[in-house]
Amino acid sequence: MNIAVCIDDNGGMLFNSRRQSRDRILIEDFLRTAGNNKVFVRSFSEKLFVDINVSVNDNCLSDAEENDFCFIEDESILPFSEKIKTLIIYKWNRVYPADFSFEMPEGFKLSEAYEFQGSSHEKITKEIYVNEN
């Protein structure tokens, strides 16, 4: 499966169970990247995908198959790292408060990186890592 996460400069993802940030153009970029493949989100992320055809499934990290894409905001991906083919990390390039942070699985290598302007972020960095295990 393929995973996308968003992190701040300190690797943070959530504060008080709320997402640190959001950006409409980032979501569009993720959906373009997923193309015609199936997209899973957990119920926490459902609000970001209103009127978009995605599968809402809190067990998506278990259920997703090889070519599926999962947008993950509120769960550690470490237990599922063996299943992950590519990992997309979107970086906000800002600092937010955090009490839940991203944990990078081992064995992933950076293959591509881009920068783009978001709807409310001057610069979002998109890094794509491939699983070398």
Add this chain to the structure above:
Amino acid sequence: MKIKLKKKNTLTIIIVAVLILIGAIASTSSEDTEETTKPAFGSFEEGTAEISEENTTEKSFLSGILNNKEDNTEKKPESSKNTTNKTNKPASTVDKISSSSLPVYKNSPYVVVNNNEPAFTSSQKSGKKSFETYANLDSLGRCGVAYACIGKDIMPTGERGEIGQVKPTGWKTAKYDFVDGRYLYNRCHLIGWQLTGENANNRNLITGTRYMNVQGMLPFENMVDDYIEETRNHVLYKVTPVFKGNELVARGVQIEAYSVEDDGDGICFNVYCFNVQPGVRIDYKTGESALDGKETTTKKPVTTKKPTTTRVVTTKPVTQKPSLPSSAVGNTSYIVNTNSLKFHLPSCSSADDISAENRWETKDSRDSLISKGYSPCGRCKP
């Protein structure tokens, strides 16, 4: 018998009505007291449109009672909304903040207060109209509570103005080479400029350390800013500077925030940011400072003229670590306005207008300046 019963019923109704009336008056009076008897925190300015909007909202007698009842029930922390409750880096927490028992700084720029539940009442939470209020300065000239319902309509649209003319209580010029930007103190907006666009409002500026400004307050301001930009919703936002006794420099600020339209689903926090600077000992009575003896001796005050930063430009990334090279990186010299935090090409006409006091010529890279909180001039676009 019927007459007696009728009289008794009438008497009962009168007694009940009187009791309700007394209760309502007592409750109202208690609310008034709460807002006006916080000398250390100052009091709201009377007569502002925003305050009158809050206080003169027409309510029926019954609805007033109902609202008061609702307010009383809110002292219990709310459970998280439709969110997961996960942490893998839990922050330190305290039950409440009071000037007599302040939390102790332990290497984290903030602590969570009351499980992140802000103390807004239900009537406050129901307002979806933007406003901002800033308390009058107290007898010592100190700021009080800054409170706003922030919507996109009151967020800044232009460039930041000068704020160097404001000298908050306890203001001292002190430089240390290990402090980001070197200046120990910033003129620290209670409600960040990026949220309400207040420039040189002396009721919104306190003497705050660079550490509190950037590590403590800015991340929360960023979170609120992004949320409003993306959702166009409103956020209740209250910042309370906490002074101890007659001290002129605040020990910290309490920030409470709550997103209105989604009942706190997007933004909900209550934190206390420490007005400290690691490595520096601060005399909060006067603002004087010195190296903290416990710290390494390589940290020393700076006496040379170096870049000054008075406030972070908060609509820009502040501590970003770009992983990719920027096309603009190079040895270009820039002229920095250390007051407005804009940087310019040497040929920019705006650079000529910068006073000597606020002018800094540097060979820092573009990314380096941005990472320090400066932003490129909109005219010369360096």
